Amino acid sequence: MEQKIMEVMRRMQDILSKEQLRELQSALRVTFNGCELQPRSELMVLDDSWNGDLEDFLMSKALEGKSQATIIRYRYELERLLAYINKAVIDITDSDISNYMRVYKRIRNIKNSTLKGVRSIYSSFFSWLRDRDRIRKNPMVLVEDIKVPIRVREPFTDAEREKLLRECRTLRDKAMMEFLYSTAVRVGELVKLNRGDIRFSTKDLIVCGKGDKERVVYLNERTHMYLLEYLESRTDTNPALFVSLRSPHKRLTDKGVEDIVRRTGRRVGVKAYPHKFRGTSITNALNRGMPLQEASCMAGHVKSDTTLRYAQLDQDSVRYHHKKYLSA
Template structure:
């Protein structure tokens, strides 16, 4: 057992030591361990320590302000990895994680984007272990970002937006579409809105974004008119800005809005109608009309400007016009 332990240490230190240093390390360990018995610890005890570290990490992320949904995704991703690797977390190597990510993608037929999301979560976890001195160096450092295809995602055209508005039979649905289209807010932000969050005079409202951070978003005159008409038609006392159509009226959920938009899309023969596409449409139009990217970043509530750039799709016609203008 001593030889296995020594071999594991030398393997972990291989890239950091030259041949002579490795030889010295082996001799030193053999001498230091001569009077000791080395045994393998019980797997239940190992599992307990790993579980404890995962719990501590999740608590640290909760203090940082991560949402419950994000925390659940983090914990699930880390525990799935540990179940696959079957090693104490502090002894997990780069090779273990590479093997896991490869099998994870092949087994589930998952996209590269999904695999890279898991890699980022593991990177955050092991970086925290390093910062807290549980490990010397994160094994994820040598695992590079998974390259993904840069797909241009579609946005709604003016005609499609008008067709959706025309398909609305309820004032709520019309106000809902206008709100998404003119503010670019996330659907998760919209379902949390209360009537009191809306300032009709300034045509703005305060939303609670990712990380429980508040920001102001703005809506246009058409949205103001349709939203006021919807609120005036309501007879309930519910504080929520958007509620269900049936009594008792209660706050709309994310899935409720997604389902309603799909229904509206089917009425006019549109496929893939979903709330996030409104956000991408606003970002693309803002860039197209010359809005500074820093201002758009603030409007959308993005932490990193790279995220904002991924949202916006530059029209090919504008690229062509710019080429003619600046190059000839």
């Protein structure tokens, strides 16, 4: 029995934290105390025949242009799934995957939005296998979809953005927040930029976004001014666009930018995070008349439907037009 308990622990060690593993071990020992196991004649064999299929799939995704971070995420999620199910891919059923997803959600206590992303990875893998006749049918067709509630995320008001700007304690923070709003870049895109990427004469720059897709973004007048002042004030030689204040002035990370924005927001009572600047930029552009196709291009969205979600956030605009057109 103890050997079986340890086998369960081994299977779950990549899913649970150390504390959760200890709790699981204790629960199993209490539950099976006094029980006996009847031995089977055959031994359980670990099936890793899926390794070749997984490597081929990941190579295919790399050739499609998926980023290294995406490939790593695919590998991580698929290895966990396939090792847990412990079957050849041709024998995996929808029930195997559904059961694993239910365990995954319950044990890790993840949100449906996270689980939906994981499900899409599984779907991509098994669709790839089916398209190449490596499996007879795609089990993901029968795996239940994940419902994710659509939450309205309010953009910054003009007053809130002004409060944040006035509360910035350094020229770097002012330039960075205005840059986030003007360009609508993602924080992951921001931290990769270098000083040499900025074309001050034309007030624009090229950003490399998801899937290594490039797009041109633009600086408004205030961003242009703050950015020039910030760069002229620097004495370091780091090529990064935004760096830490203290020597050796390292390139800011995603977490570093998030901390700066959140701390500034807390000081003025505004819920602030970097992606909210992006949402505000897209929302304001759409509500102030920018064509959908151009807003999608600015945001780096492959599908216009993604951009359209931001067009529904400005309730003041909805209220104004409702009064204008439906008051009678």
